[in-house]
Amino acid sequence: MTTGAEPVGEQSDPGLSAIMGERRRLINLGYRLLGSLTDAEDVVQETYARWYAMSPQEQRAIEVPGAWLMTVAGRICLNLLGSARVRRETYVGEWIPEPLPEPTEWITGRPGVGGIDPADRVTLDESVTMAFLVVLDAMTPAERVAFVLHDVFSYPFGEVAEIVGRTPAACRQLASSARRRVRTARTPAGPGAGQADVVRRFRTAWEAQDVGALIGLLDPAATATADGGGLAVTHLHPIVGGERIARAYVRIARLAGHRTTYAECTVNGLPGLVARQGGDVATVFAFSVVGERIERIWAVRNPEKLRPWQTI
Numbered sequence: 001m002t003t004g005a006e007p008v009g010e011q012s013d014p015g016l017s018a019i020m021g022e023r024r025r026l027i028n029l030g031y032r033l034l035g036s037l038t039d040a041e042d043v044v045q046e047t048y049a050r051w052y053a054m055s056p057q058e059q060r061a062i063e064v065p066g067a068w069l070m071t072v073a074g075r076i077c078l079n080l081l082g083s084a085r086v087r088r089e090t091y092v093g094e095w096i097p098e099p100l101p102e103p104t105e106w107i108t109g110r111p112g113v114g115g116i117d118p119a120d121r122v123t124l125d126e127s128v129t130m131a132f133l134v135v136l137d138a139m140t141p142a143e144r145v146a147f148v149l150h151d152v153f154s155y156p157f158g159e160v161a162e163i164v165g166r167t168p169a170a171c172r173q174l175a176s177s178a179r180r181r182v183r184t185a186r187t188p189a190g191p192g193a194g195q196a197d198v199v200r201r202f203r204t205a206w207e208a209q210d211v212g213a214l215i216g217l218l219d220p221a222a223t224a225t226a227d228g229g230g231l232a233v234t235h236l237h238p239i240v241g242g243e244r245i246a247r248a249y250v251r252i253a254r255l256a257g258h259r260t261t262y263a264e265c266t267v268n269g270l271p272g273l274v275a276r277q278g279g280d281v282a283t284v285f286a287f288s289v290v291g292e293r294i295e296r297i298w299a300v301r302n303p304e305k306l307r308p309w310q311t312i
Contacts, residue, residue: 035097081141092230130286147178218242229302
């Protein structure tokens with residue numbers, strides 16, 4: 001196998017070198033495959049545990065430790081994706097991927113604070129937007145792994161086959177099927193500044209409880225989905241229709257009163273909103289904005305998915 005970090009040669013501790021150089025790639029892979037930063041970090045821990053379970057002689061026999069780590073992480077994720085489908089059957093309400101905190105505020109352009117190690121942050125591009133992750137979540141585990149490894153991480157199908165446990169030809173078909181799903185779901189988005197303006201106007205109209213303004217910002221066929229996981233009060237089923245969403249969100253604002261404040265921030269690389277109650281993050285909102293209208297809203301209220309946000 002040749003994909004991954006450069007060979008470590010005769011270094012005294014190739015495992016340490018692999019950890020220093022591959023942690024970010026492993027987190028990137030795990031988050032895209034599992035839709036959870038928490039689960040991705042668990043996968044990385046398990047991957048390194050398996051590395052250190054080997055003897056020094058076994059470690060030195062691995063020509064490219066980074067490729068070995070990615071292969072192991074990919075297999076762990078594949079197994080977790082299979083069990084996740086079973087767990088979803090008992091999940092309360094809709095399941096939304098865990099929103100990714102980004103400390104850089106798009107409203108000011110200032111770098112974030114909090115001392116977050118850049119190696120611990122997932123690269124922000126289209127493949128981590130909420131819309132993209134939702135499409136990935138609709139794929140079979142094998143489709144998702146084959147597509148992400150090949151199309152996002154540029155792994156050749158021969159190496160993808162080793163992870164998925166299928167032939168290279170079968171993996172090529174899996175990735176092709178996944179690619180069609182992505183193309184079908186993809187909608188042209190406007191520039192980042194334009195999206196930020198739409199989200200900002202949505203926030204202003206929402207705080208003012210202006211139903212008419214909200215309707216004007218929402219696509220008539222818009223959908224709003226919420227994830228409380230049975231641990232937070234929210235609507236259990238998606239709300240379909242711009243007017244219905246506008247009226248529902250005004251009711252939410254009235255119930256929240258002045259206890260809730262809303263802040264504009266980056267969510268999975270795009271303009272979003274964060275609602276705080278008593279200083280704690282209560283809800284993270286991600287948006288899909290096309291032109292001047294909002295087509296999708298994803299509201300994550302499950303407190304287990306918001307833990308990374310409490311320190312931002």
